[in-house]
Amino acid sequence: MNETHVATLGTLDTHRRVTVVGAGVIGSSWTALFLAKGLTVTVTDPVPDMDRQVHDQLQRAVPALRALGLPTTDLDRNLRFEADLGKAVADADVVQENGPERLDVKQDLFARIEQAARPDTLLLSSTSGIRATDIAQALRQPERLVIGHPFNPPHLIPLVEVVPGEKTSQEVVERAVAFYTALGKKPQVLRKEVPGFVANRLQAALFREAVNLVVQGVVTESELDTIVTSSVGLRWAVAGPFRSFHLGGGSGGLPHFLEHLGPGLESLWRDLGTPVLDEATVQLLSGQADFGASVDELEDARDEAQIKVLQAVSAPSTLAIEPAQKQ
Amino acid sequence: MNETHVATLGTLDTHRRVTVVGAGVIGSSWTALFLAKGLTVTVTDPVPDMDRQVHDQLQRAVPALRALGLPTTDLDRNLRFEADLGKAVADADVVQENGPERLDVKQDLFARIEQAARPDTLLLSSTSGIRATDIAQALRQPERLVIGHPFNPPHLIPLVEVVPGEKTSQEVVERAVAFYTALGKKPQVLRKEVPGFVANRLQAALFREAVNLVVQGVVTESELDTIVTSSVGLRWAVAGPFRSFHLGGGSGGLPHFLEHLGPGLESLWRDLGTPVLDEATVQLLSGQADFGASVDELEDARDEAQIKVLQAVSAPSTLAIEPAQKQ
The missing domain is CATH 3.40.50.720 (NAD(P)-binding Rossmann-like Domain)
Known part of the structure; x- marks a missing residue:
């Protein structure tokens, strides 16, 4: 230290x-x-x-x-x-x-x-x-x-x-x-140069399915956002996808998880959508983009919440290991 | 209220x-x-x-x-x-x-x-x-x-x-x-019944690209987890993907974002991987699943951090709108 x-x-x-x-x-x-x-x-x-x-x-x-x-x-x-x-x-x-x-x-x-x-x-x-x-x-x-x-x-x-x-x-x-x-x-x-690097590729992958679900009428944009902020977003702020599934596998960890839930995951992968951003889709997505306040107000609110979360994840742990730090 | x-x-x-x-x-x-x-x-x-x-x-x-x-x-x-x-x-x-x-x-x-x-x-x-x-x-x-x-x-x-x-x-x-x-x-x-519902589909979409990047040797599992917890995870704990891109579009919001960054996003979509969980892949992923502590210890640490983040996002805002609440 x-x-x-x-x-x-x-x-x-x-x-x-x-x-x-x-x-x-x-x-x-x-x-x-x-x-x-x-x-x-x-x-x-x-x-x-x-x-x-x-x-x-x-x-x-x-x-x-x-x-x-x-x-x-x-x-x-x-x-x-x-x-x-x-x-x-x-x-x-x-x-x-x-x-x-x-x-x-x-x-x-x-x-x-x-x-x-x-x-x-x-x-x-x-x-x-x-x-x-x-x-x-x-x-x-x-x-x-x-x-x-x-x-x-x-x-x-x-x-x-x-x-x-x-x-x-x-x-x-x-x-x-x-x-x-x-x-x-x-x-x-990063160990290799790939288009979009890592964070933006992961973001793009999730967003593609988000667009698909809105286009299919399963949820609205606001509803999808709420689902993310009350589930995976909270999770991934403290444990990445591999660690999360490692813990999802119980005492057997990721190997156990992949063995038992891998087939279900693969079948979901096959069902994911591949939307395109054609004019109709852009119009649909733009039409739902009403978040109840101006961009400036939303930005201030997001930044305030973001800072609280940053403070929360950087607060010292009472335990020996800190999930977001030690790998 | x-x-x-x-x-x-x-x-x-x-x-x-x-x-x-x-x-x-x-x-x-x-x-x-x-x-x-x-x-x-x-x-x-x-x-x-x-x-x-x-x-x-x-x-x-x-x-x-x-x-x-x-x-x-x-x-x-x-x-x-x-x-x-x-x-x-x-x-x-x-x-x-x-x-x-x-x-x-x-x-x-x-x-x-x-x-x-x-x-x-x-x-x-x-x-x-x-x-x-x-x-x-x-x-x-x-x-x-x-x-x-x-x-x-x-x-x-x-x-x-x-x-x-x-x-x-x-x-x-x-x-x-x-x-x-x-x-x-x-x-x-949800407005329609779809396999995996919404949260697990979004999780599966991101995880598919996560597996791809590890299989391609761009990052290790631990490195990918760190990238998520220090970027998109923090973001999505306070603002979902649509709201995030709405704010990414400046004063023009999501319509502006889609117009200007849509083509780049689509080109990333075309480049995303479609890995399968065959034996070699499962072995590779399982082999990297060492997170430096036992599952129980990791779980306690994650839950402690998770509670801090939950308290942070549910703390009252000093502003008129709360990003994770009002839609």
């Missing part, structure tokens, strides 16, 4: 100056977290009003940061803006890129970043779908780049998927993991 | 004597909840040691019931056992059936229950997979039966899927909803 703590402090000491490329929602949320953790942040973006955009998002993030126990006074004390990408990264220890989700744009950005940054700057991309292998083709030193894909919003949700490309060096992966860990995030290194 | 409260009390007053058919894990968990809510419970099962089984499970449920604020002193004061099914249901206001998951067994049980019980007894089945329409074919009054499928364990997880058969009367559905609501559960009526 003490060793981790020391390593943590060391990592932030040597990764103190961060440049955030792209001042959209993700970039601004990263900025809020970096600032609250005491880092010096330079934001760069070609849009003329990036100052306003970032300040707006910082404002929105303050209640969550405060609830997570982070300091929020004078949050923008160590924040500066620099429209010129080269100048913005020249002095950076870390670059967290959040540009548009297009391969040619990312390649162009990272080629320019590599040229202007120091040779030891850690290069991270927030992309949710483009492979490090592909972006790195534009780099002279492809081993320097790794994906650090957050689950939105980065200042609140712990997961960061760290996805190395074919040429990413082990040292860069380890630095990325140490950096995110020091920020209080939960980095998880 | 006051009206609901009165209706709630009224429902439990007129549904005070419950017979639990089947003394397994689900039946015992229902028994624990019914007793903690002040009901009188008769448990019936042909196994010779049902007393011991039920008392063991009651013991295990006590910490959870206490943490949920329910009284647990002399929990078995209003509990009795009756091996004879006919005698056990003769005086019941409600029957909650938890027998083996076989249609012929359920039909036989409910035919005998209907014969011995009063004509106004509420007939509920915990089945996770058999349709009320099919079970009710054995009844003279098929309109009396409705599925009340809990998410395990019933004393802890709020969801109860209420699934009427083709002939179930609206009055029976309403009584089932009122009964479960009075117990503090979150009943959700």
Whole structure:
């Protein structure tokens, strides 16, 4: 525990100056977290009003940061803006890129970043779908780049998927993991590059069946949401699907579960729907999207509840093992 | 609020004597909840040691019931056992059936229950997979039966899927909803009978892709579990998939989300895996099922964390709307 703590402090000491490329929602949320953790942040973006955009998002993030126990006074004390990408990264220890989700744009950005940054700057991309292998083709030193894909919003949700490309060096992966860990995030290194990485693929798989059930008229969107928040959502906040089924197998664990309930599970798999998002389906789904309040109000309510749940799962256990921590 | 409260009390007053058919894990968990809510419970099962089984499970449920604020002193004061099914249901206001998951067994049980019980007894089945329409074919009054499928364990997880058969009367559905609501559960009526109902289908859909990712070597089981508990699990504990994507669409909500991210989602859908649980896969999955502690220890840790999350989501909001409540 003490060793981790020391390593943590060391990592932030040597990764103190961060440049955030792209001042959209993700970039601004990263900025809020970096600032609250005491880092010096330079934001760069070609849009003329990036100052306003970032300040707006910082404002929105303050209640969550405060609830997570982070300091929020004078949050923008160590924040500066620099429209010129080269100048913005020249002095950076870390670059967290959040540009548009297009391969040619990312390649162009990272080629320019590599040229202007120091040779030891850690290069991270927030992309949710483009492979490090592909972006790195534009780099002279492809081993320097790794994906650090957050689950939105980065200042609140712990997961960061760290996805190395074919040429990413082990040292860069380890630095990325140490950096995110020091920020209080939960980095998880993937062993292979797959479209959508892991969290979004799992989310897509559940959502496909959710769409199917609404299209079939089994439940409405609201009813389905209520079912999730009062069952699997609660479960998966504290134990993932494998551990949950391991416990579902009694003293025989997952092997017993698979032996006895595997056939039923396979027969459910065969019955799952494969809807498409054609015009009629999109219209049906959009027509039901009335959640009784404005998006802003719903977002505030969700974030407040999210913080309570985060506090609940991170509270110390009275038992020897903590389900969400120890693996 | 006051009206609901009165209706709630009224429902439990007129549904005070419950017979639990089947003394397994689900039946015992229902028994624990019914007793903690002040009901009188008769448990019936042909196994010779049902007393011991039920008392063991009651013991295990006590910490959870206490943490949920329910009284647990002399929990078995209003509990009795009756091996004879006919005698056990003769005086019941409600029957909650938890027998083996076989249609012929359920039909036989409910035919005998209907014969011995009063004509106004509420007939509920915990089945996770058999349709009320099919079970009710054995009844003279098929309109009396409705599925009340809990998410395990019933004393802890709020969801109860209420699934009427083709002939179930609206009055029976309403009584089932009122009964479960009075117990503090979150009943959700389904509009159609589908295999696996809703929660287990959604769970199966996510688990299928989880198995695929482990089989493909993208992550281990433990790594996948960590990804879930630090991202989608936390999200879905407070906002279901539709509401989450509604908020992901910014001020344009779900329609905007589907328009812009729908194509990417569909392309992910096409890439999802369709693994089978053949011997090699079961062996691979079972081989990774080491979660660093015994099943009992893991279960205690999970339940402790689960209670904290339940308390977090049920804590009153400082805002006008509560995401997990209002729809």
